[in-house]
Amino acid sequence: MHKALVIDPDKCTSCLQCEMACSFEHEGVFNPAKSRIKIFEFEHGKRSIPYTCTQCAEAWCMHACPVEAITVNLSTGAKEVNPDVCVGCKVCTIACPFGTVNYESDSGKVAKCDLCGGDPQCAEVCPTDAITYVEADWTGYDKMRDSAVRAHS
Amino acid sequence: MSWQRKILRVDLTKGEITQEPLNMEWANEYIGERGLATKYLWENMDPTVDAMSPGNVLIFATGPLTGTMASTSGRYAVVTKGPLTGAIACSNSGGKFGAELKFAGYDMLILEGKSPAPVYLHINNGEVEIRPADQIWGSTVWNTEEWLKSHHQDPQMKVASIGIAGENGVRYACVVNDLHRAAGRSGVGAVMGSKNLKAIAVRGTVGVKIDKDPKAFMDVVKDTHQMLADNAGRKGLTKYGTNAMLTSMQKFGGLPTHNFQEVQFEGADKIDARAMMKPNDSGHVNLITNKACFGCTIACGRIAHIDKDHFTIVNRKEYWHASGGLEYETAFALGSVCGIDDIDAATFAGYLMNEHGMDPISFGVTLACAMELYEKGAITKEDTGGVELKFGNPEALTIMAEKTGTYEGFGQDIGLGSKRLAEKYGHPELAMVVKGQEFAGYDSRALQGMGLGYVTSNRGACHLKHDVFAEDMEDTGHTGKAKPCKDSQDNIAAIDSTGLCIFTTAAWGLGDFARQINAACEGDWSEDRVRECGERTWNLERQFNLKAGLTKADDTLPKRLLEDPVPTGTAKGNVHALDKMLPEYYELRGWGDDGVPTPDTLKRLGLS
Numbered sequence A: 001m002h003k004a005l006v007i008d009p010d011k012c013t014s015c016l017q018c019e020m021a022c023s024f025e026h027e028g029v030f031n032p033a034k035s036r037i038k039i040f041e042f043e044h045g046k047r048s049i050p051y052t053c054t055q056c057a058e059a060w061c062m063h064a065c066p067v068e069a070i071t072v073n074l075s076t077g078a079k080e081v082n083p084d085v086c087v088g089c090k091v092c093t094i095a096c097p098f099g100t101v102n103y104e105s106d107s108g109k110v111a112k113c114d115l116c117g118g119d120p121q122c123a124e125v126c127p128t129d130a131i132t133y134v135e136a137d138w139t140g141y142d143k144m145r146d147s148a149v150r151a152h153s
Numbered sequence B: 001m002s003w004q005r006k007i008l009r010v011d012l013t014k015g016e017i018t019q020e021p022l023n024m025e026w027a028n029e030y031i032g033e034r035g036l037a038t039k040y041l042w043e044n045m046d047p048t049v050d051a052m053s054p055g056n057v058l059i060f061a062t063g064p065l066t067g068t069m070a071s072t073s074g075r076y077a078v079v080t081k082g083p084l085t086g087a088i089a090c091s092n093s094g095g096k097f098g099a100e101l102k103f104a105g106y107d108m109l110i111l112e113g114k115s116p117a118p119v120y121l122h123i124n125n126g127e128v129e130i131r132p133a134d135q136i137w138g139s140t141v142w143n144t145e146e147w148l149k150s151h152h153q154d155p156q157m158k159v160a161s162i163g164i165a166g167e168n169g170v171r172y173a174c175v176v177n178d179l180h181r182a183a184g185r186s187g188v189g190a191v192m193g194s195k196n197l198k199a200i201a202v203r204g205t206v207g208v209k210i211d212k213d214p215k216a217f218m219d220v221v222k223d224t225h226q227m228l229a230d231n232a233g234r235k236g237l238t239k240y241g242t243n244a245m246l247t248s249m250q251k252f253g254g255l256p257t258h259n260f261q262e263v264q265f266e267g268a269d270k271i272d273a274r275a276m277m278k279p280n281d282s283g284h285v286n287l288i289t290n291k292a293c294f295g296c297t298i299a300c301g302r303i304a305h306i307d308k309d310h311f312t313i314v315n316r317k318e319y320w321h322a323s324g325g326l327e328y329e330t331a332f333a334l335g336s337v338c339g340i341d342d343i344d345a346a347t348f349a350g351y352l353m354n355e356h357g358m359d360p361i362s363f364g365v366t367l368a369c370a371m372e373l374y375e376k377g378a379i380t381k382e383d384t385g386g387v388e389l390k391f392g393n394p395e396a397l398t399i400m401a402e403k404t405g406t407y408e409g410f411g412q413d414i415g416l417g418s419k420r421l422a423e424k425y426g427h428p429e430l431a432m433v434v435k436g437q438e439f440a441g442y443d444s445r446a447l448q449g450m451g452l453g454y455v456t457s458n459r460g461a462c463h464l465k466h467d468v469f470a471e472d473m474e475d476t477g478h479t480g481k482a483k484p485c486k487d488s489q490d491n492i493a494a495i496d497s498t499g500l501c502i503f504t505t506a507a508w509g510l511g512d513f514a515r516q517i518n519a520a521c522e523g524d525w526s527e528d529r530v531r532e533c534g535e536r537t538w539n540l541e542r543q544f545n546l547k548a549g550l551t552k553a554d555d556t557l558p559k560r561l562l563e564d565p566v567p568t569g570t571a572k573g574n575v576h577a578l579d580k581m582l583p584e585y586y587e588l589r590g591w592g593d594d595g596v597p598t599p600d601t602l603k604r605l606g607l608s
């Protein structure tokens, strides 16, 4: 079964370790500007919300790509960009309803989360478990359990 | 190699921007950040010039580990000559600004001269511009950041700026970055204001690379992260923040109260870490969440909000939002030392410190001094513009915080700092300062090692440049404390030079910093080498101060702490034993009994 990233913004402290781990894994450099996961801060840091690609089953980006640069990794379910094929037309960035595919002007290609081939580094380094990597069919399990407790206490 | 090997130098008088290579020889001797900036300051200015004159140099410096995955890698230091003390000022800050400066491709920023008109510096990787600040001069820190982000259409930009206090030369004005993190102490914001520089706005997308051995670096990082994750002290910081200290200091009897007349405060449990987490009578809870600086896996920062029904903000909706909450030093300075037990008033005063760009420690202790002068009749209601400046009056706290921040009325006097204020009103003995800088939240008589640290700190009274806490808690006497004071000063000078935060010392020893530097920087970095860099930095700071005109006579405490016994607590009856500790300290340092490093010491450290 595939796994998916689960994000719990209430736990996020905005340390950006995940952004650094992402850029280090993909580009070999600590550079939040190159991270495929982003933390958004609101109200002087009252909330910090991590956001990245959810790996849609029928991915708009993949279908929109005119040169088939985006393909499914069958072992992880991730939609991966093949940089050798990508022509940098940016149609996928328009097609994605969530904004999680982005163009990088230095390479002339797009970049998106690829689940690091099944070992997502953001989840690995997150010190608060705001990002976890769990069975895709049970991403709601923890939240469901918490709700159950709330409903019956 | 995690350096960018590049410095940005800005001559504000001429409006010239130049780039130069980082001096790697100096980096090898001083590590980076605090130490390296001290060396650059020493080489670039005459220490005798007035701190507020164009001849002063203002340096923003990152460390070799700033912007890496090492935990707490967001630190940068602001180093200059301080207007409160006339000594070297070295203030460091977290948040996200420091890492962004490094990501833009610069290790250090050197600001010289004085701009003929108000300006801000805009750095977008290699594009650097000095731009007119007409539209933000006179604005708060918060409005400045908002204006810059929207004007440049860059929500990801990071900003360090000064408020109205810094523009007007409030002696302890600070530099605030990311809304509520600050290079807080020693008036570095006043120096920035004296240069007509309102803000530095940075966007960096170059990143930081480890050339030496990325794999080895990541292995050390993983290990040191785990040490922090497992550490009990770290867990306490995450849960309670630094304000857990208030409870300990209250119990021990070292919590400065009523301008250091007492060491225990009746209302302590109303402003401590637990009070922040407890619902008040109408169900409002002060603390919302905790928050990290860049790269930090501790997250001791507090995000709080003020009860909307509280008198301070009931009619001021613009403050109904969350922001940085109380930490130990703010809880003491905006609380116990002024006799204030109103958590909402203290939190609001904390907001104002950030919004207007002021050091809460120096502000609070100056206000406490003014309150004592008021109660003695040396300051009158006419002077204060009708404000009842009594200990315990939360309105006096918040009105004065605002008036000082906006530089109006009696706020201009509070903006002088305790030393100048107490002199002006005829009672210099009531200023709770060393070298003109206010004490932090620990009484020297109860914590003798801390007292020696205050006295010998090169930036004036400061709790962050040494660590004799464990020894002080164990024993209220003075013996055996000069050595740990000296040793910890050297260690911390080294740690402050790495780009990391000293709160990691909850879990890490100096060797853990050394192995992170060793994995990232060229050459072999042993613990001993790192320690020696710290000692070198400490001695160079001392040399700067001596050249600036400070002498052994400045290494002293106010009479109150040397003569009046502690009234209560564990150390009841103690005065500070400075005369016994200082000669031992000088000797350990390899300084003469005049407090001057001997030629041998300078030679040993490569400073002659």
Ligand code: SF4
Pocket (backbone or CB within 6 Å): A011, A012, A013, A014, A015, A016, A017, A018, A019, A039, A048, A050, A122, A125, A126, A127, A128, A129, A130, A131
């Ligand atoms: S590593 Fe975790 S806590 Fe830190 S910013 Fe990312 S999601 Fe938030």
